[in-house]
Amino acid sequence: MNRILLVLLLLSTIIFGCVKSSVDPAVQYRAQAAIDDKIISDYLAANSTLKAKRVDTTGVYYIVNDGEGGTGNVLYTNSTQVTVGFTGKILTSGFVFAQTDQFHPSYVLGAVIKGWQLGIPQIKPGGKVRLLIPSRYAYGPYAQDSIHLPANSVLDFQIQLYGVTN
Template identity: 80%
Template sequence: MNRILLVLLLLSAIIYGCGKSGVDPVVQYQNQKAIDDKIISDYIAANAGLNAKRIDTTGVWYVIKDGEQGSGNVLYTSSTQVTVGYTAKILTSGTVVAQTDKFHPTYILGGVIKGWQLGIPQIKPGGNVRLLVPSRYAYGPYPQDSLKLPANSVMDFQIQLYNVTN
Protein backbone atom coordinates (compact mmCIF):
# COMPACT_ATOMS: atom_id res chain seq x y z
CA MET A 1 0.00 0.00 0.00
CA ASN A 2 2.83 2.40 0.88
CA ARG A 3 4.50 1.65 -2.45
CA ILE A 4 1.29 2.46 -4.33
CA LEU A 5 0.97 5.77 -2.47
CA LEU A 6 4.62 6.56 -3.16
CA VAL A 7 4.21 5.79 -6.88
CA LEU A 8 1.04 7.91 -7.05
CA LEU A 9 2.79 10.76 -5.24
CA LEU A 10 5.75 10.62 -7.63
CA LEU A 11 3.44 10.37 -10.63
CA SER A 12 1.42 13.39 -9.51
CA ALA A 13 4.65 15.36 -8.95
CA ILE A 14 5.81 14.51 -12.48
CA ILE A 15 2.46 15.47 -14.00
CA TYR A 16 2.39 18.73 -12.01
CA GLY A 17 5.96 19.51 -13.10
CA CYS A 18 5.04 19.01 -16.75
CA GLY A 19 2.15 21.46 -16.53
CA LYS A 20 2.28 25.02 -17.79
CA SER A 21 4.56 27.29 -15.88
CA GLY A 22 5.54 30.86 -16.54
CA VAL A 23 4.09 33.15 -19.16
CA ASP A 24 2.16 31.86 -22.16
CA PRO A 25 4.52 32.08 -25.22
CA VAL A 26 1.87 33.91 -27.26
CA VAL A 27 1.46 36.52 -24.52
CA GLN A 28 5.23 36.78 -24.22
CA TYR A 29 5.54 37.32 -27.98
CA GLN A 30 2.81 40.00 -27.97
CA ASN A 31 4.43 41.79 -25.03
CA GLN A 32 7.84 41.84 -26.74
CA LYS A 33 6.24 42.96 -30.01
CA ALA A 34 4.69 45.96 -28.23
CA ILE A 35 8.03 46.82 -26.58
CA ASP A 36 9.97 46.57 -29.86
CA ASP A 37 7.42 48.58 -31.83
CA LYS A 38 7.49 51.34 -29.20
CA ILE A 39 11.30 51.46 -29.24
CA ILE A 40 11.31 51.88 -33.02
CA SER A 41 8.44 54.39 -33.17
CA ASP A 42 10.03 56.47 -30.38
CA TYR A 43 13.35 56.41 -32.26
CA ILE A 44 11.70 57.52 -35.49
CA ALA A 45 9.79 60.28 -33.67
CA ALA A 46 13.01 61.51 -32.04
CA ASN A 47 14.73 61.58 -35.44
CA ALA A 48 12.09 63.40 -37.46
CA GLY A 49 14.29 63.89 -40.54
CA LEU A 50 14.85 60.14 -40.87
CA ASN A 51 12.07 59.67 -43.46
CA ALA A 52 11.59 56.00 -42.52
CA LYS A 53 8.98 53.84 -44.22
CA ARG A 54 7.39 50.71 -42.79
CA ILE A 55 7.33 47.46 -44.75
CA ASP A 56 3.66 46.47 -44.69
CA THR A 57 2.53 45.64 -41.16
CA THR A 58 5.74 43.86 -40.18
CA GLY A 59 7.23 46.47 -37.88
CA VAL A 60 10.40 46.56 -40.02
CA TRP A 61 11.25 50.10 -41.12
CA TYR A 62 13.67 51.15 -43.84
CA VAL A 63 15.38 54.33 -44.95
CA ILE A 64 16.84 54.93 -48.40
CA LYS A 65 18.63 58.22 -48.87
CA ASP A 66 18.05 60.07 -52.13
CA GLY A 67 20.13 58.57 -54.90
CA GLU A 68 20.98 55.42 -52.96
CA GLN A 69 18.30 53.10 -54.38
CA GLY A 70 20.73 51.33 -56.70
CA SER A 71 19.95 50.34 -60.27
CA GLY A 72 19.01 47.41 -62.43
CA ASN A 73 16.15 44.96 -62.62
CA VAL A 74 16.17 42.43 -59.84
CA LEU A 75 13.82 39.60 -59.01
CA TYR A 76 14.33 38.51 -55.42
CA THR A 77 13.56 34.95 -54.33
CA SER A 78 14.51 32.96 -51.26
CA SER A 79 17.42 31.47 -53.26
CA THR A 80 18.78 34.82 -54.46
CA GLN A 81 22.40 35.39 -53.46
CA VAL A 82 23.24 38.86 -52.16
CA THR A 83 26.72 40.27 -51.63
CA VAL A 84 26.67 42.95 -48.97
CA GLY A 85 28.66 45.19 -46.72
CA TYR A 86 26.97 46.04 -43.44
CA THR A 87 27.10 47.46 -39.96
CA ALA A 88 24.85 45.98 -37.29
CA LYS A 89 24.03 48.00 -34.16
CA ILE A 90 21.73 47.61 -31.22
CA LEU A 91 19.22 50.42 -31.77
CA THR A 92 18.77 51.32 -28.09
CA SER A 93 22.48 51.68 -27.30
CA GLY A 94 24.15 52.24 -30.67
CA THR A 95 26.60 49.46 -29.85
CA VAL A 96 28.13 47.99 -33.01
CA VAL A 97 27.90 44.20 -32.79
CA ALA A 98 29.08 43.27 -36.30
CA GLN A 99 30.40 44.92 -39.43
CA THR A 100 32.22 44.15 -42.61
CA ASP A 101 35.28 46.03 -43.72
CA LYS A 102 36.99 45.10 -46.97
CA PHE A 103 35.43 41.62 -47.10
CA HIS A 104 31.86 41.56 -48.45
CA PRO A 105 30.11 38.29 -47.67
CA THR A 106 27.56 36.62 -49.93
CA TYR A 107 24.40 35.19 -48.37
CA ILE A 108 21.39 33.33 -49.67
CA LEU A 109 18.46 35.64 -49.01
CA GLY A 110 16.31 32.83 -47.61
CA GLY A 111 19.03 32.05 -45.05
CA VAL A 112 19.34 35.46 -43.42
CA ILE A 113 17.18 36.98 -40.70
CA LYS A 114 13.63 37.89 -41.68
CA GLY A 115 14.35 41.62 -41.34
CA TRP A 116 16.95 41.34 -44.11
CA GLN A 117 14.63 39.20 -46.24
CA LEU A 118 12.08 42.01 -46.08
CA GLY A 119 14.48 44.95 -46.30
CA ILE A 120 17.08 44.05 -48.91
CA PRO A 121 14.49 43.80 -51.73
CA GLN A 122 13.75 47.50 -51.17
CA ILE A 123 16.99 48.31 -53.03
CA LYS A 124 18.88 47.23 -56.13
CA PRO A 125 22.61 46.52 -56.66
CA GLY A 126 24.63 49.56 -55.65
CA GLY A 127 21.88 50.58 -53.25
CA ASN A 128 22.18 51.41 -49.61
CA VAL A 129 19.43 50.78 -47.06
CA ARG A 130 19.09 51.30 -43.34
CA LEU A 131 16.84 48.78 -41.59
CA LEU A 132 15.27 49.20 -38.17
CA VAL A 133 14.37 45.63 -37.22
CA PRO A 134 12.29 44.52 -34.23
CA SER A 135 13.71 41.57 -32.34
CA ARG A 136 11.06 39.20 -33.73
CA TYR A 137 12.54 39.72 -37.22
CA ALA A 138 16.15 39.70 -36.02
CA TYR A 139 17.40 37.22 -33.42
CA GLY A 140 14.33 37.07 -31.18
CA PRO A 141 14.62 35.87 -27.60
CA TYR A 142 17.93 34.16 -28.34
CA PRO A 143 21.08 35.95 -27.21
CA GLN A 144 23.94 35.84 -29.70
CA ASP A 145 26.91 35.30 -27.41
CA SER A 146 29.47 35.51 -30.21
CA LEU A 147 28.20 39.03 -31.00
CA LYS A 148 27.64 39.99 -27.35
CA LEU A 149 24.04 40.60 -28.39
CA PRO A 150 21.38 40.32 -25.68
CA ALA A 151 18.08 38.54 -26.26
CA ASN A 152 15.25 40.62 -27.77
CA SER A 153 17.57 43.26 -29.23
CA VAL A 154 16.04 45.74 -31.66
CA MET A 155 18.55 46.08 -34.47
CA ASP A 156 19.75 48.91 -36.71
CA PHE A 157 21.42 47.67 -39.90
CA GLN A 158 23.16 49.78 -42.53
CA ILE A 159 23.45 47.61 -45.64
CA GLN A 160 25.25 48.30 -48.91
CA LEU A 161 24.15 45.88 -51.66
CA TYR A 162 27.05 45.09 -53.98
CA ASN A 163 25.72 42.24 -56.08
CA VAL A 164 22.64 40.10 -56.64
CA THR A 165 22.74 36.65 -58.29
CA ASN A 166 19.74 34.48 -59.11
Protein backbone atom coordinates in the same frame (compact mmCIF):
# COMPACT_ATOMS: atom_id res chain seq x y z
CA MET B 1 -3.36 9.77 11.29
CA ASN B 2 -0.11 11.69 11.14
CA ARG B 3 1.25 9.27 8.54
CA ILE B 4 -1.78 9.79 6.31
CA LEU B 5 -1.41 13.55 6.54
CA LEU B 6 2.30 13.27 5.78
CA VAL B 7 1.63 11.07 2.71
CA LEU B 8 -1.07 13.47 1.46
CA LEU B 9 1.25 16.43 1.96
CA LEU B 10 4.03 14.67 0.10
CA LEU B 11 1.74 13.69 -2.78
CA SER B 12 0.31 17.20 -3.12
CA THR B 13 3.83 18.65 -3.16
CA ILE B 14 4.85 16.28 -5.94
CA ILE B 15 1.70 16.93 -7.99
CA PHE B 16 1.77 20.72 -7.70
CA GLY B 17 5.54 20.81 -8.18
CA CYS B 18 5.14 19.19 -11.59
CA VAL B 19 2.57 21.68 -12.88
CA LYS B 20 4.03 24.03 -15.46
CA SER B 21 3.92 27.67 -14.50
CA SER B 22 5.12 29.13 -17.78
CA VAL B 23 3.45 31.94 -19.66
CA ASP B 24 1.82 31.21 -23.01
CA PRO B 25 4.44 31.78 -25.78
CA ALA B 26 1.90 33.71 -27.90
CA VAL B 27 1.35 36.12 -25.02
CA GLN B 28 5.11 36.58 -24.62
CA TYR B 29 5.48 37.14 -28.39
CA ARG B 30 2.78 39.84 -28.47
CA ALA B 31 4.20 41.56 -25.39
CA GLN B 32 7.71 41.67 -26.88
CA ALA B 33 6.31 42.87 -30.23
CA ALA B 34 4.64 45.80 -28.45
CA ILE B 35 7.90 46.66 -26.67
CA ASP B 36 9.92 46.49 -29.91
CA ASP B 37 7.40 48.57 -31.86
CA LYS B 38 7.46 51.24 -29.16
CA ILE B 39 11.28 51.35 -29.18
CA ILE B 40 11.30 51.88 -32.94
CA SER B 41 8.47 54.43 -32.98
CA ASP B 42 10.11 56.40 -30.14
CA TYR B 43 13.42 56.35 -32.03
CA LEU B 44 11.77 57.60 -35.23
CA ALA B 45 9.91 60.31 -33.31
CA ALA B 46 13.17 61.48 -31.72
CA ASN B 47 14.86 61.46 -35.15
CA SER B 48 12.07 63.02 -37.18
CA THR B 49 14.36 63.92 -40.10
CA LEU B 50 14.63 60.23 -41.03
CA LYS B 51 12.33 59.36 -43.91
CA ALA B 52 11.51 55.86 -42.71
CA LYS B 53 8.97 53.67 -44.45
CA ARG B 54 7.41 50.55 -43.04
CA VAL B 55 7.59 47.25 -44.93
CA ASP B 56 3.92 46.24 -45.12
CA THR B 57 2.58 45.57 -41.63
CA THR B 58 5.72 43.88 -40.30
CA GLY B 59 7.23 46.52 -38.04
CA VAL B 60 10.44 46.52 -40.11
CA TYR B 61 11.32 50.04 -41.23
CA TYR B 62 13.67 50.99 -44.03
CA ILE B 63 15.35 54.23 -44.99
CA VAL B 64 16.70 54.84 -48.48
CA ASN B 65 18.19 58.30 -48.94
CA ASP B 66 17.56 60.11 -52.23
CA GLY B 67 19.86 58.82 -54.95
CA GLU B 68 20.96 55.79 -52.91
CA GLY B 69 18.42 53.22 -54.11
CA GLY B 70 20.74 51.63 -56.67
CA THR B 71 20.03 50.80 -60.28
CA GLY B 72 18.90 47.87 -62.34
CA ASN B 73 16.03 45.47 -62.54
CA VAL B 74 16.15 42.72 -59.96
CA LEU B 75 13.80 39.91 -59.06
CA TYR B 76 14.38 38.75 -55.48
CA THR B 77 13.59 35.19 -54.43
CA ASN B 78 14.61 33.05 -51.46
CA SER B 79 17.46 31.64 -53.55
CA THR B 80 18.80 35.05 -54.62
CA GLN B 81 22.40 35.54 -53.54
CA VAL B 82 23.29 39.02 -52.30
CA THR B 83 26.76 40.47 -51.80
CA VAL B 84 26.74 43.14 -49.11
CA GLY B 85 28.73 45.34 -46.81
CA PHE B 86 27.05 46.17 -43.52
CA THR B 87 27.21 47.49 -39.99
CA GLY B 88 24.86 46.02 -37.40
CA LYS B 89 24.08 47.86 -34.16
CA ILE B 90 21.70 47.47 -31.26
CA LEU B 91 19.24 50.34 -31.72
CA THR B 92 18.87 51.18 -28.03
CA SER B 93 22.58 51.28 -27.14
CA GLY B 94 24.39 51.86 -30.43
CA PHE B 95 26.64 48.86 -29.68
CA VAL B 96 28.17 47.61 -32.94
CA PHE B 97 27.93 43.81 -32.91
CA ALA B 98 28.86 43.09 -36.54
CA GLN B 99 30.66 44.98 -39.29
CA THR B 100 32.25 44.28 -42.63
CA ASP B 101 35.13 46.59 -43.42
CA GLN B 102 37.36 45.27 -46.17
CA PHE B 103 35.35 42.24 -47.29
CA HIS B 104 31.90 41.85 -48.78
CA PRO B 105 30.24 38.56 -47.84
CA SER B 106 27.58 36.88 -49.94
CA TYR B 107 24.45 35.33 -48.51
CA VAL B 108 21.45 33.47 -49.88
CA LEU B 109 18.52 35.76 -49.13
CA GLY B 110 16.39 32.91 -47.77
CA ALA B 111 19.10 32.08 -45.19
CA VAL B 112 19.41 35.48 -43.51
CA ILE B 113 17.23 37.01 -40.79
CA LYS B 114 13.68 37.87 -41.81
CA GLY B 115 14.35 41.60 -41.43
CA TRP B 116 16.96 41.40 -44.20
CA GLN B 117 14.64 39.30 -46.37
CA LEU B 118 12.07 42.09 -46.14
CA GLY B 119 14.43 45.07 -46.30
CA ILE B 120 17.06 44.25 -48.93
CA PRO B 121 14.50 43.98 -51.77
CA GLN B 122 13.72 47.67 -51.19
CA ILE B 123 16.93 48.55 -53.07
CA LYS B 124 18.77 47.58 -56.26
CA PRO B 125 22.46 46.72 -56.75
CA GLY B 126 24.68 49.63 -55.70
CA GLY B 127 22.01 50.84 -53.29
CA LYS B 128 22.19 51.56 -49.59
CA VAL B 129 19.46 50.90 -47.07
CA ARG B 130 19.11 51.36 -43.35
CA LEU B 131 16.92 48.78 -41.63
CA LEU B 132 15.30 49.11 -38.20
CA ILE B 133 14.37 45.56 -37.27
CA PRO B 134 12.25 44.45 -34.31
CA SER B 135 13.57 41.40 -32.48
CA ARG B 136 10.86 39.12 -33.89
CA TYR B 137 12.36 39.62 -37.37
CA ALA B 138 15.93 39.17 -36.14
CA TYR B 139 17.02 36.69 -33.45
CA GLY B 140 13.97 36.95 -31.18
CA PRO B 141 14.30 35.69 -27.60
CA TYR B 142 17.59 33.95 -28.37
CA ALA B 143 20.81 35.65 -27.28
CA GLN B 144 23.68 35.45 -29.76
CA ASP B 145 26.58 35.09 -27.36
CA SER B 146 29.23 34.82 -30.08
CA ILE B 147 28.52 38.41 -31.17
CA HIS B 148 27.49 39.74 -27.73
CA LEU B 149 23.89 40.29 -28.79
CA PRO B 150 21.30 40.03 -25.98
CA ALA B 151 17.95 38.33 -26.47
CA ASN B 152 15.11 40.49 -27.86
CA SER B 153 17.46 43.09 -29.35
CA VAL B 154 16.02 45.65 -31.75
CA LEU B 155 18.57 46.00 -34.54
CA ASP B 156 19.79 48.85 -36.75
CA PHE B 157 21.57 47.79 -39.94
CA GLN B 158 23.29 49.97 -42.54
CA ILE B 159 23.58 47.81 -45.67
CA GLN B 160 25.20 48.46 -49.03
CA LEU B 161 24.18 46.03 -51.76
CA TYR B 162 27.13 45.30 -54.03
CA GLY B 163 25.68 42.51 -56.13
CA VAL B 164 22.69 40.27 -56.77
CA THR B 165 22.81 36.83 -58.39
CA ASN B 166 19.80 34.67 -59.21
